[in-house]
Amino acid sequence: QKEVEQNSGPLSVPEGAIASLNCTYSDRGSQSFFWYRQYSGKSPELIMSIYSNGDKEDGRFTAQLNKASQYVSLLIRDSQPSDSATYLCAVTGSSASKIIFGSGTRLSIRP
Amino acid sequence: GAVVSQHPSWVICKSGTSVKIECRSLDFQATTMFWYRQFPKQSLMLMATSNEGSKATYEQGVEKDKFLINHASLTLSTLTVTSAHPEDSSFYICSASASNVGNQPQHFGDGTRLSIL
Numbered sequence: 001q002k003e004v005e006q007n008s009g010p011l012s013v014p015e016g017a018i019a020s021l022n023c024t025y026s027d028r029g030s031q032s033f034f035w036y037r038q039y040s041g042k043s044p045e046l047i048m049s050i051y052s053n054g055d056k057e058d059g060r061f062t063a064q065l066n067k068a069s070q071y072v073s074l075l076i077r078d079s080q081p082s083d084s085a086t087y088l089c090a091v092t093g094s095s096a097s098k099i100i101f102g103s104g105t106r107l108s109i110r111p
Numbered sequence: 112g113a114v115v116s117q118h119p120s121w122v123i124c125k126s127g128t129s130v131k132i133e134c135r136s137l138d139f140q141a142t143t144m145f146w147y148r149q150f151p152k153q154s155l156m157l158m159a160t161s162n163e164g165s166k167a168t169y170e171q172g173v174e175k176d177k178f179l180i181n182h183a184s185l186t187l188s189t190l191t192v193t194s195a196h197p198e199d200s201s202f203y204i205c206s207a208s209a210s211n212v213g214n215q216p217q218h219f220g221d222g223t224r225l226s227i228l
Contacts, residue, residue: 032214043204043222044155046113051214088155092214099208099217103154 004091006102013109019076021087021105029094033072036088079109114138115207117220125228132190132223134205141207144188149202195227
């Protein structure tokens, strides 16, 4: 089992709809969770950090964390073509020494 | 805030050349810096983690004598690919964190595209 798992996609969502990206992790003691966006040929950029159970909203983005079920998700409302990218989930293990990245989900927003 | 600058953006050089890549945190002190490699359409692969003033910790399978990492200050880390060969061609990305524990996010540089002829 991978430490951080994401569906590789591609996930195709119509413009204006809600895109839902999911991530599961294996280390129950994980404390810190991050979502990054990576455009093709570019480096990742941080979108959201979340540390406690529940929802955290920032503009069109909402991160959701459920530690009991060991999953973290990212919702993108009113999806735009510019949201088309690979989204990386990253989790800090219980040892807190390293962030583990998932392999990413490719999101495609169709006009 | 949290800007990481990486240079150069592109390098094209002959086989056998050594290439140095710089990674600087511009507006924060980077206790820990990370070096990644990414091949086309593949995920990030962590090569090594470095803390200021100490030796880098390399991931399994990464040759420390080939990929020399120096983290001499809290704002600068360098990666030197020694005697580069075509199979070393890849996208190299650094990131920096203000913490040596993982509760702070990593902030990425723009990456260096290395092509060895």
